[in-house]
Amino acid sequence: MMKLHGSLVSPFVRHCRIALSQEDLAFEFIEVDYDTSAKNSPTKKVPYLVDGDLLLSDSRTILKYAREKAGKSYLEDIQDFELFEIANTMIDSAINLFLLENNGLTPDKVPYLARQQLRIDDGLKELNRRIDPSNGIQSDGVVRCVCFIDWAVFRKRISIEGLDNLIQLKTIAAKDSVIATTAPDA
Ligand SMILES: N[C@@H](CCC(=O)N[C@@H](CS)C(=O)NCC(=O)O)C(=O)O
Incomplete structure (x- = not known):
């Protein structure tokens, strides 16, 4: 299952949580602190998403992934x-x-x-x-x-x-x- 890492208050993380839920994509939310994101993400920020071998380290790539996985377009207009x-x-x-x-x-x-x-x-x-x-x-x-x-x-x-x-x-x-x-x- 996809794992979304982040903090509950972050607006960037929230947008990803919304999109994954809107598209009915199963994911596990893992709360991480600054030390963990500094270690596990190349951008040292949250959110980051891990799906098998794939690591996405920006909310915008995560959103594109979620919308397109559900067969939708992303920021087309x-x-x-x-x-x-x-x-x-x-x-x-x-x-x-x-x-x-x-x-x-x-x-x-x-x-x-x-x-x-x-x-x-x-x-x-x-x-x-x-x-x-x-x-x-x-x-x-x-x-x-x-x-x-x-x-x-x-x-x-x-x-x-x-x-x-x-x-x-x-x-x-x-x-x-x-x-x-x-x-x-x-
Ligand atoms: N461009 C990034 C921005 C993410 C971002 O700024 N996240 C903040 C939390 S709301 C963060 O992790 N900041 C830690 C830092 O700046 O080191 C995205 O869209 O995911």
Whole structure:
């Protein structure tokens, strides 16, 4: 059986858990700490997936593997791919800020971190402009946004006050059983 390694709170790991469950692919979830991912993954990050001899060390290769194993396409629509990548860049920036803060580095001290923060602030407005909650959560671009928003709100990294489409998206996500059971506060 496939083994997905990660942490329960990580937005990248969550997206993989959602896709594997949506596609009814049997997998074992193995919780790992930083030391274990540093030893077992070439990128030293989570998630990583092991299926027999195959090791996939990025959520995006894992997602492609899961969707295509189930006979589906992966990020085929260019606008959905763009949405996915904007949200993905925002998660990377937010995680970097979060981890560096634990090392005492903050945007008021490091100009490049202020740029990372701006990417998140402006990116939220862009996600709000691009997302139409009346379409539901039908694509990996939108799932990526849900994973970002839920994690960033949970970790108190962002506020979505006044961003009505993001507020509605969060509400819809909380009603979807597969998505809700993987939430960081589940
Ligand atoms: N591009 C990677 C990013 C994964 C990532 O940043 N994971 C974080 C946890 S949320 C991590 O393991 N960070 C450890 C580190 O940066 O050393 C993916 O999509 O899987």
